[in-house]
Amino acid sequence: MSGTERERGNAGRLARWTSIVLHPFAVFIGLTMVSVRVLAPQAFWSALCGVATAVLVSWAFVAQRRRGGHWTTVDASHPSERPLLYAVLLAVLAACWWWMRERAAPMGQGILAVAAMVVAAALLNRWIKLSLHMASLAFAAVSLCSLQPALAALAIALLPLLAWSRLKLARHSLAEVIGGTLLGAAFACGLRVLAG
Numbered sequence: 001m002s003g004t005e006r007e008r009g010n011a012g013r014l015a016r017w018t019s020i021v022l023h024p025f026a027v028f029i030g031l032t033m034v035s036v037r038v039l040a041p042q043a044f045w046s047a048l049c050g051v052a053t054a055v056l057v058s059w060a061f062v063a064q065r066r067r068g069g070h071w072t073t074v075d076a077s078h079p080s081e082r083p084l085l086y087a088v089l090l091a092v093l094a095a096c097w098w099w100m101r102e103r104a105a106p107m108g109q110g111i112l113a114v115a116a117m118v119v120a121a122a123l124l125n126r127w128i129k130l131s132l133h134m135a136s137l138a139f140a141a142v143s144l145c146s147l148q149p150a151l152a153a154l155a156i157a158l159l160p161l162l163a164w165s166r167l168k169l170a171r172h173s174l175a176e177v178i179g180g181t182l183l184g185a186a187f188a189c190g191l192r193v194l195a196g
Helices: 003-021 024-039 041-067 079-103 107-124 132-147 149-168 174-195
Strands: none
Touching: 003 149, 024 041, 024 107, 024 132, 041 079, 079 107, 107 132, 107 174, 132 149, 132 174, 149 174
16 A cells, blocks of 8 residues: 555555544533533533434434445435434434433523524425535534533534544535534524623
């Protein structure tokens, strides 16, 4: 194997692992745990159970779609694969909101903001397949500014690496990566304004 082939292989592996580690599910688990620790520490364990269940249900759906040959990748990379993904994500977010409403009421606005972000991405899907990876990390970065500034800085620092990863894996165009980033940041800013 030549040095260039090895570089492409190593770069491809780094891109894949970056996309896995910074997957929206992982990002939102982390954001939820930090947010609950700050805003509703008494609900930490029930929030963890709720988010873990939501992610397991979502992953089971994704795995079924991929194994059944309905999707080309686990990322629902083709725009035609996205509508069902959005519907499932909205159902899961509704269940999370219901679960958290009394256990960690301050989390409700955040869940609704994420749901609104998913609706916006779904509506725009006809014209552009926004990167939900980028939207999730940008949403987390802005949201963490007031909760854990050091983690917000880390999330911001990771945005270029994740953008490179999504482009390297050919999951998105540059416009989709930038659009996803702007979508996530905009909805997180909206949440900060509404939450005061």
